[in-house]
Structures are given as C-alpha cells and as structure tokens.
Amino acid sequence: MTKGAGVSTSKQPQATLRGYLRSDGRKGIRNVLVVAYLVECAHHVSRRIVMQADDSEVHLIGFPGCYPNDYASAMMRAVCTHPNVGAVLLVSLGCESMDRDSLLQTVRDSGRPAELLVIQESGGTASTIAAGLSLVKQMRDQLAQAHTVSMAVNELVIGTICGGSDGTSGITANPAVGRCFDALVADGAACVFEETGELIGCENIMAERAATAELGTLIQACVAKAERYYTIMGFGSFAPGNADGGLTTLEEKSMGAYSKSGSSKISGLIKPGDVPPTGGLYLLDVVPDGEPRFGFPNIADNAEIVEMIACGCHLTLFTTGRGSVVGSAISPVIKICANPDTYKRLAGDMDVNAGKILTGEATLDEVGQEIYQCVMNVASGARSVSEALGHQEFILTYKSFEPIGPGCLPAGVQ
Amino acid sequence: MTQTVSAAPQVVLLHSQDNVLISVATLAADTWFELEGQGYKLKQTVPLGHKIARIDMSAGTRILRYGAPIGSLYCDVQAGDWVHTHNLKSDYLASHTRNGRARG
Structure with a gap:
C-alpha cells in the first residue's frame, strides 16, 4: 500500500488555520473556559455554575476521587493547560487530596x-x-x-479512537481515518492512535512499522502488558455490541481498529500527558504500569479521549459502527459512522458517513479526503456535530504509570 | 491496509488469503451469490458486517480476515456458513456477551 494513498494534500504545511497562541508556544483551535471540580463533592456546585452560565464555551471537567493520585494530578495539569483552554475555574470542597494550590499556580504560570x-x-x-x-x-x-x-497544519495534534465497533468498522471508517492520518502525517501534523488493549494480536505487524528496532520491541512489550492486564481483569476490551455487530474475537476487533493508524511509520510510543515532540504517528499506551490496582484501564471511550487531550490533541476522530453519540469537553470530536444502516438511524449524530463505501457510493480514498476536509473545517472553527449538540463528556479516574524511556521517542526529545 | 480484492454485490473478500467473506448488507437465509466462480447459498440470515465461510474448513482452522489471523474454529464449517461466536473463538482472550462468556 502506498503512503497517503489517494488523499491529496499540499506537501508544504499551509498556514491556513487560526489559533490562540499560548505561552508554551502551542496554539489552540478553541478558547474554552473550563470549570473543574476537584472531588465529586464539588461536582454539583460546578455543574450548576456551568449550566447557569449557559455558554457553549464553558465546559465542565473534574476528578471525582478524594484520595491522592499522581496520574490524576498530572492529567488535571495537562488538560487545564491544554492549548484549547483559555481560562480555568477550580472548584474544591476543601478537604480532598487534590493539590489545588499547585494546580492553580501551574495554570496561572501558563x-x-x-x-x-x-x-x-x-x-x-x-x-x-x-x-x-x-x-x-x-x-x-x-x-x-x-x-x-x-496556525499551520503541522501544528495540529489529532487523535483517533473507535467506539461501538462492528464488522463494518474495519472495512470502512477505520481505514478511511487511516488514509486521513497518512495525509496529516505527510503534512507534518502529529497523529495519535491508542488503546493497546484493542491492539492485541497486531503487536508484530505494528512493531515492523516502528521507526527503530528498539521502539518495535517496546511496542510489543506494551501490547503484552495490555494482554496481561486485561487477562487479570477477566475481560478483554470487547463489548456485547461488538459481537452483535459481527465481530467475534478481540483480535478481529483489533485488526479493524489498527487500520485507523494508516500506513505511516510509527515515530514514538507515548503515555497519557506526553505531548508528541514532532510531527508523525504516535501510539498512546493507555494501560497502567505495574500490578492492576484501580480496575479496568479505561472504563469507557471518553476516558481515552481525555487521555489523548492530555497529550495535546486538538480534536479527535471517533469511528463507530454501532453508533456512539459522544463528544468531549475541551477538544471537538468528529464522528465517522462505519455502518450504512447505523448512519440511517443516527445521521443527526454523525459528521461523516463512511458506510457509503459499502453501498458503493464512495471509495475509501474519497471518504479519507472527506475526513481530512472535516478536520480542516473543525480546526478552522466550524462546530463538529457532537460539539453543536452540546456533548461535553469527560472521564478521569485513578491510574498509575511509569514515565516512558528514551527508546520510546527515538526522533525527538520529550 | 484494508484492500477489497474481490466483491459480489452481497459480500466482500478483503484479502486474497482470507477464508471468510464479509456481508455488505443483511442477507436472508437462502440468499444465493457467486464469487470467483464459486456459488454460495446461505443456510441462515447473515447480518451486515458478519462473516461467511469461503470454503469448507475443519475445527482448529485459523480464520484469516484482512490476511491476518482472528481466531480458530472450534467446530467444522462448510462454505456459506455464518462464522461467529458459535464456531469461532479467540486465540487470545475470550469474548463475552450480555448472556455470559463465549467459548475461549
């Protein structure tokens, strides 16, 4: 397969976008005010503030736990200083563990x-x-x-996730996102794919695409970690709806999910909160390190979207076969529907109908081009469908990670 | 990576080495189609996006989709049979359904 097959892009990154410049040099495609509760006990007050503000640019985020967690603190710092965030209101009950003063200082220092x-x-x-x-x-x-x-295209960081996958996901929406990713990587943008628990079975073909042999070995180890973790949990990342939609096994789901990554070489392996140092394709390891302590790695799709946002993603490409309706706080979500029957039922929730590949109305390359254009439009300020519907989901839970090693980013410095 | 190598109006063959076909619409029982000179008749309804055996295969055969292994059969199937959790299982982690654990 040729790189960036068929999706035509300019080879020179164009400064066609407009962004909000932040003190760390990154630029945002939105200028959101986040209201962040620092424990569930402050959730109601925060939600009332956001509801009564009744402003599409005021988003509710937060962390429910009272116990301390380094990962949660780091994630809150990362999302509160995300380039799409312009201002922050922290709401504390008063006795929880989250270090509100250092979080406040971090945001003010930015x-x-x-x-x-x-x-x-x-x-x-x-x-x-x-x-x-x-x-x-x-x-x-x-x-x-x-x-x-x-703002140039090569300043964008774009994530991808699939949710509610079925037997069509891997033949329409996911490879179409892969085409779009190839085009964005060719433009110099950073692209992030994730959920190593949903890449079980793809570890060897993925390792062959790594920029260095050492990175390939690290990717294989990372998937082995995910397989062990999910085995201890007792369930793979495989929901009943996946089977209803024609997926039989975890590795079948994995192969379909994997095609979202396109065909570029893999430039690095990052963990939640690590911002890609250069353009290129990055795998985000979302499975905690060490013995399982806090349950499932990500309890639902939005937890992964939040982790990609913590890595600096300006927007997320979300493919769905069964039909997810979610969006996200902070960064817009573009929804690409894989299944033509689902699209008929849920057209009002979808940005792109990739199901038309199955009905013979478009080719993979054409849908890849359509997704690319949708990315440019939303990055230029157009509302994605979930954004216009007011979706602002946000999930942050307990986890623990070790920092990545130098072999994970062979081309750049962290 | 996904490349449709052959298609009848009702199904696609995603990779030349695959031993399953993918339905592109919900196909009723008794649907007949032809792909690459071979005729297939469905014994049961196959929903959109599901798998159909391309050839006769015995238990233990690794099923290939996208040219990659996606699990192993635990009973024999004939060409045209629906391939799903009732005859295919993961070589990694068992799948689960709302009614309980599938074979793994």
Whole structure:
C-alpha cells in the first residue's frame, strides 16, 4: 500500500488555520473556559455554575476521587493547560487530596486567567455558585479580548479512537481515518492512535512499522502488558455490541481498529500527558504500569479521549459502527459512522458517513479526503456535530504509570 | 491496509488469503451469490458486517480476515456458513456477551 494513498494534500504545511497562541508556544483551535471540580463533592456546585452560565464555551471537567493520585494530578495539569483552554475555574470542597494550590499556580504560570473557589470557605453551595458565575463572567470577558494568530497544519495534534465497533468498522471508517492520518502525517501534523488493549494480536505487524528496532520491541512489550492486564481483569476490551455487530474475537476487533493508524511509520510510543515532540504517528499506551490496582484501564471511550487531550490533541476522530453519540469537553470530536444502516438511524449524530463505501457510493480514498476536509473545517472553527449538540463528556479516574524511556521517542526529545 | 480484492454485490473478500467473506448488507437465509466462480447459498440470515465461510474448513482452522489471523474454529464449517461466536473463538482472550462468556 502506498503512503497517503489517494488523499491529496499540499506537501508544504499551509498556514491556513487560526489559533490562540499560548505561552508554551502551542496554539489552540478553541478558547474554552473550563470549570473543574476537584472531588465529586464539588461536582454539583460546578455543574450548576456551568449550566447557569449557559455558554457553549464553558465546559465542565473534574476528578471525582478524594484520595491522592499522581496520574490524576498530572492529567488535571495537562488538560487545564491544554492549548484549547483559555481560562480555568477550580472548584474544591476543601478537604480532598487534590493539590489545588499547585494546580492553580501551574495554570496561572501558563499565563491563563485562573481562579479557585473552596466551597467550605465560600459559604456553601448557593454562595459558591453565585461567586463562580461572577468569576466565569469576568474570565469570559477577558477571553473575548483574545486574538488569533496564523496556525499551520503541522501544528495540529489529532487523535483517533473507535467506539461501538462492528464488522463494518474495519472495512470502512477505520481505514478511511487511516488514509486521513497518512495525509496529516505527510503534512507534518502529529497523529495519535491508542488503546493497546484493542491492539492485541497486531503487536508484530505494528512493531515492523516502528521507526527503530528498539521502539518495535517496546511496542510489543506494551501490547503484552495490555494482554496481561486485561487477562487479570477477566475481560478483554470487547463489548456485547461488538459481537452483535459481527465481530467475534478481540483480535478481529483489533485488526479493524489498527487500520485507523494508516500506513505511516510509527515515530514514538507515548503515555497519557506526553505531548508528541514532532510531527508523525504516535501510539498512546493507555494501560497502567505495574500490578492492576484501580480496575479496568479505561472504563469507557471518553476516558481515552481525555487521555489523548492530555497529550495535546486538538480534536479527535471517533469511528463507530454501532453508533456512539459522544463528544468531549475541551477538544471537538468528529464522528465517522462505519455502518450504512447505523448512519440511517443516527445521521443527526454523525459528521461523516463512511458506510457509503459499502453501498458503493464512495471509495475509501474519497471518504479519507472527506475526513481530512472535516478536520480542516473543525480546526478552522466550524462546530463538529457532537460539539453543536452540546456533548461535553469527560472521564478521569485513578491510574498509575511509569514515565516512558528514551527508546520510546527515538526522533525527538520529550 | 484494508484492500477489497474481490466483491459480489452481497459480500466482500478483503484479502486474497482470507477464508471468510464479509456481508455488505443483511442477507436472508437462502440468499444465493457467486464469487470467483464459486456459488454460495446461505443456510441462515447473515447480518451486515458478519462473516461467511469461503470454503469448507475443519475445527482448529485459523480464520484469516484482512490476511491476518482472528481466531480458530472450534467446530467444522462448510462454505456459506455464518462464522461467529458459535464456531469461532479467540486465540487470545475470550469474548463475552450480555448472556455470559463465549467459548475461549
């Protein structure tokens, strides 16, 4: 198969996009204010602030746990300083473990407006909601003054995920995303694919695509880790709907999922929160290190989307056969429907109908081109379908990771 | 990586080495189609996106899709049979359904 088969792109990255420049040099395609609860006990107050603000640019995120967790803290720092985020309101109950002061300082050090409300010190529910609404209004007024700068395609970081896969996913939507990824990588963008638990069975063919032999070995070890982890959990990453849709085994699902990665060489292996140092194709290892401690690696698709956002993804390409309707806080989700029957039922939730490949109305290359164009449109400010519908899902749970080693990023420095 | 090498209106052969075909629409029992000179008649309904045996195969045969192994048969199948959890199992982790664990 030829690289970037059929999806025509300019070979020179074009400065056709507009972005919000952040102090770390990254640029955002959105300028969102996030309201972040730091424990479930502050969730209601935060949700009321977001609901009453009634503003599509104010998103609710948070972490429910009261116990400390280095991964959760690092993820909160990463998403609160994501290039699509312009300002942050932290909402604490007051007695939870999350280090709110260092999180607040990290966000302020990034040059973003950031405020903290502690419910126990702010008079309780009603007065914290009122104070939060006032702070949201002030910060939104500040964000309204922001101006954009030109942004090139090679400054984009794009993630991909599949959810609700079926027997059509691996022959329509996933390889079409692979075509789009090949074109984006050729443009110099960074592309991230993930869920090593859904790549069980692909480890050897994936290793052959690694930039170095050492990286190939690390990728194989990473999938072996995932297989062991899921074996201990007692279930593979395989939902009943996958079987209803014609997928029989985990490795069959894996092979279909794997085609989202396209045909570029694999430049690196990263973990949640690691930002790709250069353009290229990256595998995101989402399975925790060490003995399983906190349950399933990712309890649902949005947990993986949040991890890709923590890696700097500006938007996510989400393929679905059975028909997922989710979007995400912070970074828009573009939904590509693999199954023509599902598309008929859920057309109002889909950005791209890849099922038309099966009905003979388009080729893989044409749908790959359509996805590429959709990426450019959404990166230029057009709303994706899930974004326009108000989807802002966000999941962050407990995990533990060891840092990646130098062999994981052979071409760049972290 | 996915390359349709041959197609009848009802099914696709994704890779020349594959021993299963993929339905591109829900096909009713008794549907007849021809692919590469061989005729197939379905004994049962095969939903969209599901697998159909390309040839007769015995238990233990590795099933190839995209030219890659996706599991092994645990009973014999004939060309035209629906291939799914009732005759195919993972060589890695067992699949599960809402009604319980499939064979693994």
